[in-house]
Amino acid sequence: MPAARFDPDPHQEALQWLALLSRPGSHAQQRKAFAQWCQDPENARAFAALQHRPGSVPTPAGRPRPRPLALRRSHWGSLLGALFLLLLAALAFVYWPLMQRLGSELHTSAGERRSVRLADGSTLHLDGASAMNVDLRGRTRQLQLVQGLVDLEVNLDGRALEVQVDDVSIQVFSTRLRLSRYGDHDELVVLNGKALIRQGGDQRLLSAGERVRFDSGHLEAVEKVDTRSLQAWRDGRLIARDLPLQQVLEALAGYRGMRVWVLDAQIGQRRISGDFALDPASNTLDALIADQQLRAYPLLGQALIVH
Structure with missing residues (x-):
C-alpha cells in the first residue's frame, strides 16, 4: 500500500498520523510507513509533543463513547427479594424445633x-x-x-x-x-x-x-x-382430667413430632377429660379432632393448624 502523503508541516503530519493510527484496522504497511516518517528527528519530536498535549488524542471514528450505565431499581425485584426473605424466615420458624432437638446431646x-x-x-x-x-x-x-x-x-x-x-x-x-x-x-x-x-x-x-x-x-x-395420672405416659396412655384442649392436642401431636396452633383461643381453653392411647398417637389425635368437630391442616409435616 503506498504511503499516504501529508502536508510538510511536521506538527500537522503528526496530528494526521495520530488520527490514522487511532482508527480500528490499521495494518502493518501503515505502521511501517509511520516508522519511516519518525526517522526524521523533527517528525519524532513533533509526534512526541503531540502525545503529551492534553486533549490532542482524537476519538477514533466508529467507536462511540460508552454511556454510563443507569441502574434502575425494579419494584418487582424488591418484592421478590422480600418474599424470599419471608419464606426463609417461615421455614426457619417451622423447622427450628426439629433443628434444636437434633442439636441437643x-x-x-x-x-x-x-x-x-x-x-x-x-x-x-x-x-x-x-x-x-x-x-x-x-x-x-x-x-x-x-x-x-x-x-x-x-x-x-x-x-x-x-x-x-x-x-x-x-x-x-x-x-x-x-x-x-x-x-x-x-x-x-x-x-x-x-x-x-x-x-x-x-x-x-x-x-x-x-x-x-x-x-x-x-x-x-x-x-x-x-401424680399417678401423670405417670401414665410411660405406659403409652394420656390421662386428662379437666385439661385444656390445647394441652391435650399438643401432647398427642408431640408423638408425631409436630406443634399445634389452635386459631381460636376459646376452643384451645375448652376443658376435656379422657383416657387417650399414645400408640399410635396419630389415630387418637385424628379421633379427638373429629370428636371436637374441628378441622386440622398440616404444615410441612412439622406443625398442625387447628380451628
Whole structure:
C-alpha cells in the first residue's frame, strides 16, 4: 500500500498520523510507513509533543463513547427479594424445633420413649420428641430441658443438681421429679422429696405431690396434683382430667413430632377429660379432632393448624 502523503508541516503530519493510527484496522504497511516518517528527528519530536498535549488524542471514528450505565431499581425485584426473605424466615420458624432437638446431646424422635442412665447413676425417662443437655463434670451437675417431657430419677451422690429451663433454675433436693414443656407454659412436678425453683427474684419450694407452672414472665402458685395420672405416659396412655384442649392436642401431636396452633383461643381453653392411647398417637389425635368437630391442616409435616 503506498504511503499516504501529508502536508510538510511536521506538527500537522503528526496530528494526521495520530488520527490514522487511532482508527480500528490499521495494518502493518501503515505502521511501517509511520516508522519511516519518525526517522526524521523533527517528525519524532513533533509526534512526541503531540502525545503529551492534553486533549490532542482524537476519538477514533466508529467507536462511540460508552454511556454510563443507569441502574434502575425494579419494584418487582424488591418484592421478590422480600418474599424470599419471608419464606426463609417461615421455614426457619417451622423447622427450628426439629433443628434444636437434633442439636441437643440427648433427644428422642417423634413417638419414641427412651430411658437413659447417666454417668452419675441418675436416670432420665424421655418422652417422644424431647431433648436435654447434660453436664456432670463440675461440683454442681447441670441439666437443661430443651423440649418435651422428662421424668428424672436422681442419684444423690453428694453433689448439687440443677436443672435449667430457659431463664428458670431448679435446685433439686428430691429423688424423683417431672419436667415438661408446652406451647404456652412449662411445668415442674415433684414426685418424691423437694425442689426449689427460681426465676429472677421469685422462688417456690415444692414438696412431693406438688406442681408449679411457669413461663418466661412469672411463676404461678404451687398446687396439689394427682401424680399417678401423670405417670401414665410411660405406659403409652394420656390421662386428662379437666385439661385444656390445647394441652391435650399438643401432647398427642408431640408423638408425631409436630406443634399445634389452635386459631381460636376459646376452643384451645375448652376443658376435656379422657383416657387417650399414645400408640399410635396419630389415630387418637385424628379421633379427638373429629370428636371436637374441628378441622386440622398440616404444615410441612412439622406443625398442625387447628380451628
